[in-house]
Amino acid sequence: WIIKWGIGLTIVIVILWPVLSLPARVFSSGYFTFWAVISIAWGTIGSLVIIILPLIESRETIQRVLVGMFTNDGVAERLEEINSRLRAIMSAMPEAERLYLLEKERAKKKEAVHVNDV
Structure with missing residues (x-):
């Protein structure tokens, strides 16, 4: 047209x-x-x-x-999907869960050191 x-x-x-x-x-x-x-x-x-x-x-x-700007519904759904996949991987591979927890602990320590330095 x-x-x-x-x-x-x-x-x-x-x-x-x-x-x-x-x-x-x-x-x-x-x-x-x-x-x-x-x-x-x-x-x-x-x-x-x-x-x-x-x-x-x-x-x-x-x-x-506009809906995406004012709501986080889509983000929450995607985040939940990613979390469920991550849980599935971790339950299938105990070694992956152990590595994930170690990495998480390192990140917390690094953040604590950074906060103390400031």
Whole structure:
């Protein structure tokens, strides 16, 4: 539909718009006012279309981003999924759990040393 509208509006601007000026030759005050009003209306409508259509076409993505900004439901679900996978790996491999706990203990000690230094 965009191509049809684009071709149609291009024909209007390139062919019909100049053809409207041929009968007038010299613009009267009324005809010039008409011409100016049409130009302003055309520019305003064009601006609205340029601004509004992309917003309408991407409304689902915008909604998803806004919901993600103000809620953490998706993050909590992903985090829970990662935790369940990690638990499954650890229960299947006791050595992995031991290494994980050692690494966690090292991180706590490092953080405690850093806090004491500050």
